[in-house]
Amino acid sequence: MNQLIKTIETNDEIAVSGRELHEFLEVNSNYTTWFERMTDYGFEEEIDFIPNLKESTGGRRSLDHHIKLDAAKEIAMIQRSDKGKQARQYFIQVEKHWNNPEMIIKRAMDLQQLKIKQLEAEKQENLPYTNFGKIVSNSQGAINIGAFAKMMFDDHGIKIGRNKMFGWLREHGFLIRTGREYNNPKQTFIERGYFIVTPTIVSRTEGDIQTFTTLITGKGQIKIAELLINEFLVEK
Structure with missing residues (x-):
């Protein structure tokens, strides 16, 4: 599936960058003003989005947000624009792909491999205590x-x-x-x-x-x- 907007994936959920979504939607107002306006619709920190400080041009740090997929779909719909409609349809396809049984199995296997690597690293770290x-x-x-x-x-x-x-x-x-x-x-x-x-x-x-x-x-x-x-x- 072509990536229209970059997603941030973990084994638990999907999110998107607020700034990247803002850019894709071609919103006229600046990011901070736009995001504050979006939160007026009732989106809550830690439930619908997570603040994220990121490096920007010149080494400065700017505030971004990891917006969870359900909230991103709602925000896209709120825009009432062709870009908003396009983003929402894309997020629906992302969600379907995420919930595909093959992808669920793949995530479970990836998680298992990660646990194996963590256990191996822990074993190596504790080797002196074993010896x-x-x-x-x-x-x-x-x-x-x-x-x-x-x-x-x-x-x-x-x-x-x-x-x-x-x-x-x-x-x-x-x-x-x-x-x-x-x-x-x-x-x-x-x-x-x-x-x-x-x-x-x-x-x-x-x-x-x-x-x-x-x-x-x-x-x-x-x-x-x-x-x-x-x-x-x-x-x-």
Whole structure:
């Protein structure tokens, strides 16, 4: 079917550019004035059309609208012109083509292929967690840095004790290097779920004090183990 007016298609619906429809209809008034007049007929945002900012000449951004097909048919009819009649008939043909059983099957197959690609991309993204997940298979909970250093030696022969592990984590930007919060994890890695910090009350003769212990979560263990293995075991 020849494309009289460019359509915007998803797996759910069809829309057309308001500006392209305005141009095709050869409306005398400018686009903004014309579209505001069209909305007076009761067309509603998000139901009948969706605003869309687009690049225009000179790098400026202009407001367009994605008008859904049913609304576009009504707008074409409102024009009471030969161009409006032509556009409406075209939209009716587009709708028939869209609802053709073969096209419905094709969209379903396309959607299925898209889901397969998304699952494959997700699988590739999670591959490091699959490869290194065995490291935390017996320790899904968070553990302290000394215990993690011992686990890396026991499981992979990476000889890095507690103090060296702290140093490595500082050098690689996971822990704070100076100041009052020295050796605490950086906030960004706490937010990513790599570390948690647990408070502990220590009783002393001069009074109780609060200390903090840094624990590496299961997610953090997987990520950091991946980096350690790549650095210490993988041949360059």
